[in-house]
Amino acid sequence: MLTPARSLALHAESGKELPRVEAFEALYAMGCRPRHGEVIMIAGRSGTQKSGFALYWAAQMNLPTLYFSADMSAFTASSRLASMATGDTTEMVEAGMAAGGRHRQEYLSSLAGSNITFSFGSPITWKSVDEELEAFIELWDAFPQLFVFDNLMDFEGAESDYTEQMAVMSGLTELARATGATVMVLHHASDKSWEAKSDPWAPPSRDQVKGGLSEKPELSLSVALDPTSHEYRVAVIKQRMGPCDPTAKRYASMRCHPELTRFSKLETRIPVASPSQPWSPTKILNAA
Template sequence: MLTPIRALAQRGDEGALLPRVKAFEPLYRLGCHPRRGDLIMIAGRSGSQKSGLALYWTAAMGLPTLYLSADMQRVTASARLAAMGSGDTFEEVSKAIQSGDMPSRYAEKLAGLPMTFSFDSPITWDGLDAELDAFVELHNEYPSVIVVDNLMDIAEAESDYAAQMAAMASITELGRATGAAVFVLHHASDKTWSKVDPWLPPSRSEIKGGLSEKPTITLTVALHPDDLTYRVAVVKNRSGPCDPSGQTYALLWADPARTRFYDHSPLNR
């Protein structure tokens, strides 16, 4: 059981709508309106830019964020965020970092983000407790947003269903206790690709382990590799409409090289 909450009362802004992000207007039009205190799951198949979406979303909101990632290296996270802010590609930023001649504009973009990262692998509850204590010590408040990337990187939850269910229960309590919006990333089955349209977002039933019971909102995502259209389906929504089949979706466009998303084709931006 998580117990990082011992010193502070719950946040007074729990339940407030999260800041709107322009690129996600099509998603808001589907009735998806995440709030602080919500548990939001983002699920997708391999290569569907789940981490990219979470990085972009949290950075664009500009809220104090604790991002836990077990499979992304420090330099990768820094390069993706610098690419997002500067408009240069991930490869261009990575080469600059490796050369030791990183432009000051990259550092400026990173310094302006209120994000704290933990790259411990696997993610452990003791480690999360320590990260929260350190965040409170530094900022005198809990983060407004917590990202767990991803569920199967939590210790003992790699393949054990009971451990994954216990992890989801603890993550739910984490959001309630801190008042933070908690994003948890998870996998959908790669064995159920649609032969008619393989780039449809997975249905709720395709989420591995059937672990969509706990979240307030569950989103499934799919990236088309050719035109970079990005489909986001609301397959669960406790306070609004949803389509468990995943066939009703918001249409976005992704720019993976810059970890950016748009509500229109990048060709027209």
């Protein structure tokens, strides 16, 4: 048993804010404060770059990470990391790796500083989690600081069973508590709701997340991608220690670069003056 004072002293480090990512400035400005030791859910509809968003986030923080990828293949995940690091498209990475020689070595060298360790088994099982964790500790003599599970429905037995999904979420919470690590889990939102059909590029509200499981983590983010403008929208639909909007009407906007698996702040656009009209310093902001 712990008194409040002892609990605060022992867990102060685990509650510190995660390293900030420059591209997420608009999200932080909304009061979103992802922290060490939290369970974080990233929820969105199909095709909304959830995996790319989580991988980019993990790569930018570059904490010692154990990444369970049942949704992305080994080549897809590693080529996306190489694309992030070099600025070449994933198609260029694929071609360079196939060609061999200097290009192949450049891509391999670009990944040398990454602290991400992958596990690509599908489905994800608790036995595989234990084995990968034991191997990580054996190699680094420490727990990972970040776990990523892509995604919840790829856990064994959790494809459609609500009871099993709840059990997985309880297990992930226990994993975070036992190791002090941040746990990110990706999950789906409904593609069949009225909102999904009428406004498909808006982040889904909390009640559209399948199984109502976004209420379990300390922080739940709802994401959506406008495929025409590549504007990426992130709403905070649950945050235990800060502001949130369950309706997802209030969201942060950033730019998604799918071909590079990168994200950036929305550009500030300055209108070009016509010859008959003097230039005006008025700035047009695309931010939501």
